Amino acid sequence: MPKALAEDGAWLRAAVTALRDGGCDPIIVVLGATGPSPDIVDLPPGVRHVWAADWATGLGASFRSGLIAAADTAAGYAAIMPVDTPDVGADVVARVTAAAFAAPSGLARAVFHDTPGHPVVLARKHWTTAWKQAVGDSGARTYLSGKNDMVCVTCDDLATGNDRDYPASAAR
Template sequence: MPPIEPSAHLSCAGIVLAAGAGTRYGKPKALAEDGAWLRAAVTALRDGGCAPVIVMLGATGPDPAAVDLPAGTEWRWVADWATGLSATVRAGLRAATEAGTEYVAFLPVDIPDIGADVVARVLAAARAGDSGLARAVFHNTPGHPAVMKNSHWEAISVAAVGDTGAGSYLGTRQDMVCVTCDDLATGTDRDFPEVGAQ
């Protein structure tokens, strides 16, 4: 699938959530499969219409050389990553604010079967909807990516506490567009090495 060029006034920052320690996996998932998951997430966001794509790092340390970042990928180190997912979400929203984009798309690093087609579908739905909120749904279960217009970012930052991310805000919104993506991916996150090996 060729990359989808974002228009300037509808730009979307792609944020890869990759700061966690991956306790159940046994190492930070940013390093999983020799970095294959990280590269897959970056490619999905970039080719799905996001620019810039920014990887949020944490447990791997402040040196980006610790991970295999694809060329042209931006990164931020989340110094307080250990306090929970909310810290990474807030840092991602700050990065998107700095980038000046109208939308942000969050994609965790541990859902390697999400491709550009899923990202493009959810992003298109967010742009078309009145609320500017959309997220992928797999077998009637909310998943990722989640796309949010900048008018929601402050409220998301306030609602995200501890180990809860944007979902704590999105779950209260009746105007969020749920985008069925069962035909494109499983949307299953990988918590254990044996699952990823199957």
């Protein structure tokens, strides 16, 4: 099932709430496997959606679609937040965005128990190159792998940052 629909949309709502309460505006939700219509997804009010038509090629498609849509806004930074990290809340988003705002590079990412996680925050100056390098299942990873000036923000005290592949109620 599309992860935006997991647990009756709870993961999506949690991600939008974390971003909104963490200080992000606007919020753009990238749809993929759900199809282009937001009718199948109960989007929270005030959220803009875009569809990654090539979603089946990997998460790079969603990353590209989201950044391209963000480029049409006045935003100076983008916080990348997948819906499958439902315990990551606004406190994590606020901590990582503050670090990105303070960093000369404008790059920051959450780290949980020495493991890179989300959100990842990129200043606008990085967007075009980052989305051009995003292919297959590599979103920002390819671009960020060459960046020694990215701030890694420890968030162990706030969340696990665990990526969930299945809702708790799903049989495997």
